[in-house]
Amino acid sequence: MELSRVVDTSTAVAATRSRKAKTAELRSLLDAAAAEEIPTVVAWLSGVIPQGRLGIGWRSLSALAPSPASEASLTVDAVDEAFTGLAGAHGPGSVTLRQQLLGDLFGAATESEQGFLRRLMTGELRQGALAGVMVDAIASASGQPLDLVRRAHMLTGSLPETASLAVHGGADALADVGLRVGRAVAPMLATPAESLADAVTTLGPDLVVDFKLDGARVQVHRRDDDVSVYTRSLRDITSAVPDLVAVVRELPCRTVILDGETLSLDADGRPRPFQDTMSRFGSAGDLDGDPSGLLRPFFFDCLHLDGVDLIDRPLRERLDALTSLAPELRIPSVVNPTVEQAEQHLDAALAAGHEGVMVKSLDGPYAAGRRGRAWQKVKPVHTFDLVVLGAEWGSGRRTGFLSNLHLGARDPDGGPPIMVGKTFKGLTDKLLQWQTDEFPRHESHRDSYTVYLHPRIVVEIELDGVQRSSRYPGGVALRFARVVRYRPDKTAGEADSIETIRGLLP
Structure with a gap:
């Protein structure tokens, strides 16, 4: 199959909001692909590269300047082979080899193919080919029951593997997929509650309310002395967290699958900042006997125990x-x-330094990989008035619109606003059109990706919190920022200050 066919499908999927239309486009592509190509195509259109990390960053890609090919010639197999070469380039000469592989790949790509490859390789392929839509397409293309395909995806945590089972093994292979100790399961997710009272009333009376920790989601598997630890995205981090492995090895069982959170605590037992927990994933073996740096596991679910599957x-x-x-x-x-x-209980969670609470129905099964109403999260919301410093041109359905906002906080010392993050969330079609019409009137300069603005426009932003960050000059970054509304009644001098933003740091 030619890469151009994949790119055309990606463009078509991004151009529609209709789930039915997205599924039809994806099914048409999978119908045309060879059986051995389907797992790769499914992975790409889900924004995933099967080879994992390629050792290529945005800087390397932005430095590429080959003229696009005039005619499409790249195939899925050729690109997959190039990715394999990039992922395997290590040691002396690897930089030169990667540059050569990248140059050859992008030199053979048309302009649209170059754009697709850049977005895929930088994790920016946002086209609306979500897991649920892709599962529908796999079921439709393979002719297998949707429920079987959906469950296989939940239990394997892998769309490409699910596609391969559906195409090559059919219903029998899909039905044989079960919970397996040592193979990560797509985690169950929660939906935001309207309020704590609403969640308790809706899910009650048989419910449990858990602390919502400001940690990292982990799924732990153990068979005898073999322990595996996975992140929310199903990445295996076992070698980086020996402290978690040691705790799980001490549990009085032979086999178990646990779902929970991990975080590091300070000397007073309060959670350390989220970044401290995440940084430990790369340095768990270098504690020098300092118990305060240990990752502590806290579990809220058990999917399997000593040979008994509990997921249902x-x-x-x-x-x-x-x-x-x-x-x-x-x-x-x-x-x-x-x-x-x-x-x-919510007050106690917040007083202890945590995010909020989770409200869960005691009657519900574990809906792996799905965001269901049986789990609802409740946590405080913060809003701030920030200055728009620029906006990036959108892609996919937002092509031609100014979309991703650069946000700045007021400098209390009178300097220019200090950048604290970006967001494209919360922007309606009406706001996208308004931004695209209005922002050029305040333009200071631009490049091929971004229109930069004089600091005049104020926007109200809702966020879950902030974290320390070396990426932005203010030393902080917004977490889960979303646009609420623009504030034409406010000037940049009335925006919230960087000190106010920093005040949210633990």
């Missing part, structure tokens, strides 16, 4: 199993609380 059992049974195994590792929780008791 109600949460109450899974929690009973977890409590029988490791009560000291349970996330702090209250069962069947009143609204007042749930609010007290």
Whole structure:
């Protein structure tokens, strides 16, 4: 199959909001692909490179300047082979080899293919080919029951593997997929609650309210002395977290799969900043006996215990199993609380330095890989008035519109606004059009990707918090920022200051 066919499908999927239309486009592509090409095509259109890290950053890609090919000639196999070469380039001469491979690849690509490859290789391929849509397309193209395909994806955590099973093995292969100790499962996700009272009322009376820790999601598997630890994205980090491995090896069981959070605590038992936890994933073996740097696991679910799969059992049974195994590792929780008791638990979580709480139905099974109403998250929301410093041109459905905003906080010393992050979330079609019409009137300069503005426009931003960051000059970065509205009633001099933003740091 030619790469151009994949690129055309990516463009078509990005251009529509219709789930039905997206599925039809993807199915048409998978129907045309050879069986051995399907896992690769599925991975790419899900924004994933099967080879993993290629050792290529944005700087290397932006330095490429080959003229685009006038005619499409690249194939899926050729690109996949080039990615394999990039991923395997190590040691002396690897920089030169990568440059040669990149040059050859992009020199053979048309302009649209170059754009697709850049976005794929930098993780910027946002086209709306979400997992649910791709699962629908795999089921349709393979002629297999949707429920079987969906469950196989949940239990393998891999769209390419699911596609391969559906195409090569059919219904029998899909049905044979089960929970396997040592193979990561797509994690169950939560939806934001309207309010704590609403979540308790909706899910009650049989529910549990957990602390929502400001840590990193982990899934832990153990078979005898073999322990594996996976991140939320199913990345294997076992070798980087020997402290977690040691804790799980001490549990009184032979086989287990646990879901939870990990974080590092300070001397007072309060959570350290989120970045401290994330930085430990790369330095777990270099603690020099300092117990304050240890990662501490806290679990809120048990999917398997000593040969018994619990994933389809109600949460109450899974929690009973977890409590029988490791009560000291349970996330702090209250069962069947009143609204007042749930609010007290939320206050306790916030006072302890955590994000908020999770409200969960005790009747629900573990919906792997899905965001269901049976789990709802409640945490405070912060809003700030920030200055728009620039906007990047959008891609996919947003092509031709100024989209991703560069945001700055006011310098209390009177200097120019200090950049604290970017966001494209919360922008309606109406706002996108307004930005595209209005921003050039305030333009200071531009490059091929961004229109930079004089600091005049103020926007209200909602965010979950901030974190320390060396990426931005203010030393902080916004977490999960979303546009609420523009504030034409405010000037840049009335925007929130960098000190106010820093005040959210733990």
